[in-house]
Amino acid sequence: MKSYPISIKPFGERAVLVEWPGEVSESILADILDFMDAFKELKISGWEMSVAYNSLTMVYNQDHIDFEETKNMILECHEKQAKSKTERIQHLWTLPVCYDLEFGMDIEEASKTLGLSVKELIEQHTSHQYVVYGIGFLPGFMYLGGLPTSLEIPRRAEPRLKVQKGSVGLASKQTGIYPQDSPGGWNIIGNCPVNLFDPSKKEPCFVKVGDKIQFESISKAEYKLHKIEGEVGIYEPEKVVLNA
Amino acid sequence: MLKVLKPGLYLTIQDLGRYGYRDIGVPISGAMDVESVKKANLLLENDENDAVLEITMTGPTLQFDTDTYISLSGAHIVATLNNEPIDNYTVIKVEKGDILSYGRLEKGFRGYLAVKGGFQSKKVLNSRSQFFPVTKTARVKDGDEIPYTETKDYEPKISEVKIEEHFEINKLKVYKGPEFSLLSDTQLTEIFAKPFTISKENNRMAYQLSELITGHSHSMLTSGTLPGTIQLTPAGRMIILMKDGQTTGGYPRILQLSEESISVLAQKKYGDELKFKLV
Secondary structure (H helix, E strand, C coil), X not given: CCCCCCEEEEXXXXXXXXXXXXXXXXXXXXXXXXXXXXXXXXXXXCEEEEEECCEEEEEECCCCCCHHHHHHHHHXXXXXXXXXCCCCCCEEEEEEEECCCCCCCCHHHHHHHHCCCHHHHHHHHHCCCEEXXXXXXXXXXXXXXXXXXXXXXXXXXXXXXXXXXXXEEEEECEEEECCCCEEECCEEEEECCCCCCCCCCCCCCCCCCCCEEEEEEECHHHHHHHHHHHHHCCCCCEEEECCC | CEEEEECCCEEEEECCCCCCCHHHCCCCCCCCCHHHHHHHHHHCCCCCCCEEEEEECCCCEEEECCCEEEEEEEEEEEEEECCEEECCCXXXXXXXXXXXXXXXXXXXXXXXXXXXXXXCCCCXXXXXXXXXXXXXXXXXXXXXXXXXXXXXXXXXXXXXXXXXXXXXXXXXXXXXCCXXXXXXXXXXXXXXXXXXXXXXXXXXXXXXXXXXXXXCCCCCCCEECCCCEEEXXXXXXXXXXXXXXXXXXXXXXXXXXXXXXXXXXXXXXXCCEEEEEEC
C-alpha cells in the first residue's frame, strides 16, 4: 500500500498538526494509524497523539519543542513507515440500540424528512458498518464515517439543552452516540445502553480509532437488561476481529 | 480534612492536568492560571503538580481540622484567617479549627489555595483535576471535606515572595494557528488592530469574545484542538478554548495562544479588554 503525502504545521509551543489529504477515507486512516505505529516504535516518551479523520495532533507533554527538528523527525518516520508495516488488531463492535420512540424522539420526524418509514430508517441504520475516524468532542465520543446518503439529514434548527447519555443521533454525514448527557443538535433516533466511557477502567474507552461499529436494533426489554448488566459490570458488547 | 462551609461561586480542585487521554476525548483540565499555581506550590516546597483549590471570583469559607501550612496566589481576593487579613504569596501556618474566608475581589479572576503536601483527593486517570464525568463531581460543594496531610513543624525556606502579577497585561501573545492562512486582509486587520472584550460566555471550557469579525464559509473536517486554540465560527465569533475545552473541533483554528497568555487570560473576566500580538 502506498503512503500519502503529509504536511506538518506548527501548533503552538509544544504541538504539531500532521495532515493527510483532506478526505474521509479508510485508506488514509490506515496510513495515519501506520504512521502512529511507526512513531510509537521510536519509543520517545512524552508524546500524545490523537487522530481525527485526516489529521493527527501530536503534543509533547514534557517541554516546548523546536518545530524544524520535530518536523524532520516526523518526516523521517513517515518515510520509514512505508517500508515496515505493522500488524494491527481491529475490531467490529456490535452495539445495541433501542429505536423505541421513548428514546428516539426525533425518529418519526427524521423518517418523514428522509422519505422513509421508521422501519426502513432502522433497517438502513443497522445494515452498515461505520468506521471510527476519531474520538473527541466529549470523552468517548466516536466520529463515525460511512453513513449512507439516504440517511443524511440536517441538524435540528434548535439544539437541545440536554440530550440524554447514550442517545444515538443523525446529523448531515454523521451518526454517533452521546457518551454522556450533553447539549446537542443532532436528530435523536434511539439510545445505546452500552457505557462508552468508564474512567474506573484501565482503558476507559474500549473502542479504538480504526475499529468499526455496527448497530443492532433491540427491544425495550433487552435495552433494560443490557442497562442493568452494564451497571453491574457484566455486559460486554459483541466484537469480532476484523483483520484476523 | 478541609471542611467546605461555603464554596463561593465556583470552587474546584485542580493540579496541572490530566495527560495521556486526549486520544479518547478527555480534556487536559488542570489549573487555568498555571503560573500562579506553580508559585503557590513552590513557596510550600510542594511538587508543582500538587493539587490546589481554584477559586473563581467569590471565595469560599473553609475550616481546617488539622495543622498545616498554606499559601494563596492568583487573583487578589481579600482573605482572612480567623478574621485576620492574610496576603498572597506568603507561607501561613494554620491550626486545627482555623477558618479561612474570602471577601471582595480586587484584581484578577481566579485565586488559588495551596496546602503543604497538596490536597489528597482521589486521582482519576492520573489527575486530581475535577472534570465531570471523568471525576464524579464537577466542583466542590457545600459540606465537602477535602483531605490533606497534617504538618506540624515546618521551616519554610522562603516565607514570602514579591511577585510581578500579570493582571495588568492585556496583550495576549498568539502564534499562527493551523488555518491562519484562511484569514483575509480584512480579518487580519480586524484581529490585530482593535481591542476585544470578553463576553459573558466565559468559563473553564472556553472564553468567547464579544466583538464579531468578518465571518467565513470555510468548512473543514473535525481536527484536534488544544487549550489556547482560537476558533473562528462562520458568524465571525472568536472562541478561545481553555483547560476544560474539547479535544477536537470543526471550526478553523486561526490562532494559538502562548501558554503564558493562557495564564493571563485565566485572570480576565466579563467585560475585560484584550489585544492580540502575533509572535
